[in-house]
Amino acid sequence: MSAKNRVKVAVTGAAGQIGYALLFRIASGQMFGPETEVELQLIELEQALGALKGVAMELDDCAFPMLKKITCTSDYAVGFKDVNWAILVGSVPRKDGMERADLLKINGGIFTTQGQAIAANAAKDVRVFVVGNPCNTNALICMNAAKGVPSDRFYAMTMLDENRAKTQLAQKAGVDVTAVSNMTIWGNHSATQYPDFYSAKINGKPASEVITDTEWLKGTFIETVQKRGAAIIKARGLSSAASAANAVVDGIFNLTHDTKNGDNFSMCLASNGEYGVDKGLIFSFPCTTVGGKLKIVEGVKLNDFSTEKFNVTLNELRSERDAVKELGLI
Ligand code: NAD
Numbered sequence: 001m002s003a004k005n006r007v008k009v010a011v012t013g014a015a016g017q018i019g020y021a022l023l024f025r026i027a028s029g030q031m032f033g034p035e036t037e038v039e040l041q042l043i044e045l046e047q048a049l050g051a052l053k054g055v056a057m058e059l060d061d062c063a064f065p066m067l068k069k070i071t072c073t074s075d076y077a078v079g080f081k082d083v084n085w086a087i088l089v090g091s092v093p094r095k096d097g098m099e100r101a102d103l104l105k106i107n108g109g110i111f112t113t114q115g116q117a118i119a120a121n122a123a124k125d126v127r128v129f130v131v132g133n134p135c136n137t138n139a140l141i142c143m144n145a146a147k148g149v150p151s152d153r154f155y156a157m158t159m160l161d162e163n164r165a166k167t168q169l170a171q172k173a174g175v176d177v178t179a180v181s182n183m184t185i186w187g188n189h190s191a192t193q194y195p196d197f198y199s200a201k202i203n204g205k206p207a208s209e210v211i212t213d214t215e216w217l218k219g220t221f222i223e224t225v226q227k228r229g230a231a232i233i234k235a236r237g238l239s240s241a242a243s244a245a246n247a248v249v250d251g252i253f254n255l256t257h258d259t260k261n262g263d264n265f266s267m268c269l270a271s272n273g274e275y276g277v278d279k280g281l282i283f284s285f286p287c288t289t290v291g292g293k294l295k296i297v298e299g300v301k302l303n304d305f306s307t308e309k310f311n312v313t314l315n316e317l318r319s320e321r322d323a324v325k326e327l328g329l330i
């Protein structure tokens with residue numbers, strides 16, 4: 001069988017934990033499909049290029065049939081050159097004693113420079129998928145810096161939250177995880193996100209009818225999903241990596257393959273005012289891909305409980321936006 005397509009994919013933070021779990025899955029064809037050849041353009045800080053070389057050697061040693069080229073660099077102009085996808089994983093984590101504003105400032109600098117480099121070097125059809133935290137606001141900064149790249153090409157990841165939520169519902173209902181659909185995460189990839197169990201379905205029925213323990217849904221379920229990242233850090237001593245990489249694969253697969261009839265997936269993207277979210281805010285919505293085009297699912301009903309939760313995460317994103325605005329980052 002001869003391959004028809006080829007994509008060039010930049011990954012920042014490629015020598016980090018997520019990078020190590022992600023690159024092999026992209027190279028194996030799991031993200032873009034078995035007929036799409038892949039060129040990887042791996043971007044790291046200069047001091048991590050040695051470790052990155054080791055990762056590239058391991059990629060070579062897999063002899064992946066669809067992997068056609070690997071570039072390792074710390075130069076954004078080289079790393080983002082002609083890429084169709086930019087997966088932005090590298091960012092600086094919060095350290096002890098660091099204020100939130102310090103973190104936004106440091107990452108703001110990174111995502112501004114990367115946005116500019118993407119605009120200057122990437123392919124005309126580039127799409128940008130932000131994983132590095134705070135991912136919604138990093139995506140907002142990047143989008144604003146990438147002059148000339150349409151705003152609908154920028155995404156931040158809530159796929160991991162969706163997968164976490166699906167498993168919690170499936171385990172509670174005693175069903176296979178594949179029975180859970182329409183699991184929407186609204187808002188920010190943070191502890192304010194709203195995993196909307198009212199919209200979720202189990203075997204096609206509202207999850208809130210299948211799971212009758214409403215107290216659990218409104219309490220334990222939401223909190224477990226919201227705090228799962230912190231729980232993983234506590235248990236592992238490191239933040240989630242393999243599950244995060246898996247979510248990147250699922251997330252970009254969902255963006256590049258049409259959604260199964262009736263289902264939807266969660267993706268953070270720039271609002272056009274849907275559900276009253278401020279225009280331009282990077283907010284997680286229920287989405288579908290139809291004929292290759294990403295659409296926000298409209299008309300999802302939000303009851304009083306959902307509206308309250310929705311507003312909390314919306315207000316958090318507004319305050320993150322205002323903070324980066326004040327820092328002159330957007
Ligand atoms: P890590 O520290 O293991 O790796 C990050 C890598 O990024 C490092 O190798 C570092 O050298 C590199 N890096 C830093 N700044 C860079 C820059 N300017 N350009 C290129 N590379 C740079 O971290 P990790 O565990 O791989 O996590 C990466 C990010 O993903 C973190 O911000 C983490 O909080 C976030 N994350 C997001 C989700 C999500 O669901 N959205 C889930 C898990 C983790």
Ligand code: LMR
Pocket residue numbers: 133160228229230232239240244
């Ligand atoms: C996660 O959801 O696992 C991560 O975003 C947690 C983190 O703070 O790195």
